[in-house]
Amino acid sequence: MKKYFMIGSAALLSLTLVACGDKSADKEQEDTTTNTEQVTKNETTKNETAQDTTQIVTYLGEQYELPTKINNILAGSFEAMEDSVALGVQPVGVIDMERVPEYLKDMASKAEPVGDKFGPSPEAAMAIKPDVIIGTSKWQPDVMEKLNKVQTVIPYSHIAKDWKENLRFYGQIVGKEDKANELISDYEKQVEKVQATAKEKLADQNILIIRYRQGLYVYPQDVYLNDILYNDLGAPVPQVVKDAPSQIELSMESLSELNPDVIFLQIQVNDESEANKIADDFKNDPIVQNLNAIKNDNVFINAIDPLAEGGTALSKKMFLDIASEKLLK
Secondary structure, eight states: OHHHHHHHHHHHHHHHHHHHHHHHHHHHHHHHHHHHHHHHHHHHHHHHHHHHHEEEEEETTEEEEEESSOOOEEEOSHHHHHHHHHHTOOOSEEOOOSSOOGGGHHHHHTSEEOEETTEEOHHHHHHTOOSEEEOOTTSOHHHHHHHHTTSOEEOOOOBGGGHHHHHHHHHHHTTOHHHHHHHHHHHHHHHHHHHHHHHHHSTTOOEEEEEESSSEEEOOTTBTTHIIIIIISOOOOOHHHHHOSSOEEOOHHHHHHHOOSEEEEEEOOSOHHHHHHHHHHHHHSHHHHTSHHHHTTOEEEOSSOTTOOSSSHHHHHHHHHHHHHHHOO
16 A cells, blocks of 8 residues: 555656646746747837838939938038928028029028038038938939938939929928929919910020030030920920030030020129120120021020029029010010
8 A cells, every 4th residue: 555655646746747847838938928029019119110210202213211200401402402492491401602592592591501512511411410411413422422321312303304203202201292283283384374385486496595604505405494495395406405415515616507596695603793794705706796696686694593403493483484585475
């Protein structure tokens, strides 16, 4: 009997140990599951927090990560500055200019200058803590690289035909999409209103937009004010404009061969007296004196501010008004 009791006790002890072992294993499994769930929960919370504070936006087919709330904007290009005014947005930083156009003065006076149009100073940019840097597609790669270390840079297109995409993107990130669409709609309605007259009056006109920058330059069809004249109003495109890969210098001999009927000359200098002298020298040049444009009194100097970027909602509206007045009367 004692023998059986000892065997029974041993078996009971064994069962007890197994039971304890199972409970320990269950507890360990439970702890592991709890820890895993907590880690997963923490990671989920972290990801949700990141999603709450950042957003992925698409601009001209490229994606950019920006803060969800955008308050401090560095408008690092003329395109961005003009669109800021059009949308009624006040940037914290702008590019520095020797002469500020009248239509930019109020906005520029309330912002910190951070460098020239070739690229803001990274140190100056960092000091104003921008949520986004709206630059320009004209910046060199090394400028983009340095500024991207400060904050995400949007290479705002300088091609005039992209003006709608520019404006809609800007409107999207600052919560002014309705305003952007309104500006685009208003411009399109204005173009539609004059297109029939333009098609008739400009059909046989040889019209050239020239920009003076230490020389005479013309641009491709989709760049600068050309987009308005040739694409919106439908004026015939001169061959020199069709052939231009980018801005090209125009010699006086080439100008003589082109013999335009109308010239819009935009003189980009900061001193008014210097601009007047350049205008007089141009109009009094013997070659220019023989052009149809001079003979018909169709040379228009600085029809809009010569610093106007051209390919923005603001510039397009200004030039469309002038072109309609001068060409469609």
